[in-house]
Amino acid sequence: MIAVRPGPPLTGTVTVDGSKNAALPLLAAAAALGSPVQLNNIPGNTDVQIMLALLQQAGWHVAHPLNEPTTAVILPSESRHRAPTLVRAAHIRASYYLVPSLIARHGEARLPWPGGCRIGARGMELHFKAYEAFGDRSTCDDSGYRVTAAAPRLGTVSFVLPFRSRGATVAAVLRAVTTSRPLRLGEPNLSPEVLCVLEALRTVGWEVRAGEHLLSLSPPSTRADGVAVWDVPGDKIEAGTLACAIAATRGTARVEGVRDRDLAPLIAALHQLGIPAGTEAGVLCVRAQDAEPTGRPLRAIASLSPGGLDADFEPPLMALALSLPGSHLFADAINPGRHSNLLPQLARLGAEIEEISPTECRLTGPQRLTGAGVEAADIRTGSALMVAGLTARGITTLGGLDQLRRGHADLPGKLRTLGADICEVTP
Incomplete structure (x- = not known):
C-alpha cells in the first residue's frame, strides 16, 4: 500500500x-x-x-x-x-x-x-x-x-x-x-x-x-x-488525474506528452471551478496558484457523445471538487457500479456526499477531509483517492495497488516528481 x-x-x-x-x-x-x-x-x-x-x-x-x-x-x-x-x-x-x-x-x-x-x-x-x-x-x-x-x-x-x-x-x-x-x-x-x-x-x-x-x-x-x-497517444486520464492533483494542492505545474484536443472537456470543467488551465503543443499547464474559485456548481456528467466528458475524468474531478466552494453534481450512468466503489471510500476520509441515485450524486464544498485507510476497488477509484489524500489532514493509506497498476505503471511516482509526499509502506 x-x-x-x-x-x-x-x-x-x-x-x-x-x-x-x-x-x-x-x-x-x-x-x-x-x-x-x-x-x-x-x-x-x-x-x-x-x-x-x-x-x-x-x-x-x-x-x-x-x-x-x-x-x-x-x-x-x-x-x-x-x-x-x-x-x-x-x-x-x-x-x-x-x-x-x-x-x-x-x-x-x-x-x-x-x-x-x-x-x-x-x-x-x-x-x-x-x-x-x-x-x-x-x-x-x-x-x-x-x-x-x-x-x-x-x-x-x-x-x-x-x-x-x-x-x-x-x-x-x-x-x-x-x-x-x-x-x-x-x-x-x-x-x-x-x-x-x-x-x-x-x-x-x-x-x-x-x-x-x-x-x-x-x-x-x-x-x-x-x-x-x-x-499510442499520451494518457489523457493520467494527465487529467495529475491536473486535478495539482489543482487540489493549489500548485502550478506542466504535464507533457498529451494531445491537446483530448483534454478539452476536462479543461472546461477546471475553468468552471475557477482553475486556470490550458494546453499548447502537447503540454497541459495548470496554474492553480492563480485560482479564483467561482463557487459556481460543476456538472460533471459522463457522456458517450463526441466531445463529451469521459467517464474516467469524473472520479478525480469529484475528489478535487471536495476542496472547492459550490454545490457540485456528478453522474456516471456508463459505469453504474463506480459510485458504489468510490463514495464509501471518500466517506472514510470524512466526505459528505448525497447519493441521489446509484449513478448520480451531489456534494457541497469545501470540505475538510481526514486521513484514513482506504481501498482502490478499481483503477479510477484509486487515482481519485490519491487526489483526495493530498488534501486530507494526516496520513491516508491506500490499498489495492494492483488495481491502480492495471491502468498506470507508476502514478504515485509521477506525483512524487511534482513534490507529493507519497511513499510505499508495508501493511
Whole structure:
C-alpha cells in the first residue's frame, strides 16, 4: 500500500505514459491487420502487458526492438489449427478486442468472460450483434463465449448501434478489417481512443469517414508493403488525474506528452471551478496558484457523445471538487457500479456526499477531509483517492495497488516528481 500526506503545492514538470485505453485497441488492430506493425509509446501498466502476452499465446510474434519496452513490433505468423485457451483473458476487460483477429486466424474465438474493473454490469450483447452483422454466430455459457466465423461473404455491412458503445464500435471496425469488407456503422462511438484506431487504419490505406451519426470504412485497393508505424497517444486520464492533483494542492505545474484536443472537456470543467488551465503543443499547464474559485456548481456528467466528458475524468474531478466552494453534481450512468466503489471510500476520509441515485450524486464544498485507510476497488477509484489524500489532514493509506497498476505503471511516482509526499509502506 502507499501512504499519502498533504504537503506543499505541486510544482514542476512530468510526462504521462501512453494511454492504456488507446493502446489496447491499437494492439488488437495490429493483430487484425495481418501485416507487421510497430507500435510506439506503449505503457507499462498491467492490462497492456497482459494483452501483449495474450497476443503471443495466440500465435503472434511480439518483439521489442533494442530491448525498448515502450516499442513493440507485432508480426503475424503461420495459422494454428486449434484456437488457444486464453485463460488470462479473464483478467482484463479489453480481451474482447481480440475476437476479430482470433476468428480470422482460427475460424473461431473462445474466450472467458472479460474481467477488469468491478464497476457494474457492462454486457457484450452489442459486440455479438456486431459480429452477427458480419454473419458470425455467437454462443455463451457461464464460463465464457464463443464466436464462430461465417462463410466468406461480400458486400457492405450496415447496422446502427442503439447507443455509442466504444467496445462495439471497435469490434465492428476490426471485423471489417479482418474480412476486408466495407462498413457503414450508425451512431458510432467517436472517442479519442476509437479515432486513434481509425487514424491508424488510414495510414495503411483504409478510407475512413467519421461523422457524428455515421462511420464508413472502405478497404484499401492494394495491400500496403513494409511495416506500419503507429503511436499510442499520451494518457489523457493520467494527465487529467495529475491536473486535478495539482489543482487540489493549489500548485502550478506542466504535464507533457498529451494531445491537446483530448483534454478539452476536462479543461472546461477546471475553468468552471475557477482553475486556470490550458494546453499548447502537447503540454497541459495548470496554474492553480492563480485560482479564483467561482463557487459556481460543476456538472460533471459522463457522456458517450463526441466531445463529451469521459467517464474516467469524473472520479478525480469529484475528489478535487471536495476542496472547492459550490454545490457540485456528478453522474456516471456508463459505469453504474463506480459510485458504489468510490463514495464509501471518500466517506472514510470524512466526505459528505448525497447519493441521489446509484449513478448520480451531489456534494457541497469545501470540505475538510481526514486521513484514513482506504481501498482502490478499481483503477479510477484509486487515482481519485490519491487526489483526495493530498488534501486530507494526516496520513491516508491506500490499498489495492494492483488495481491502480492495471491502468498506470507508476502514478504515485509521477506525483512524487511534482513534490507529493507519497511513499510505499508495508501493511
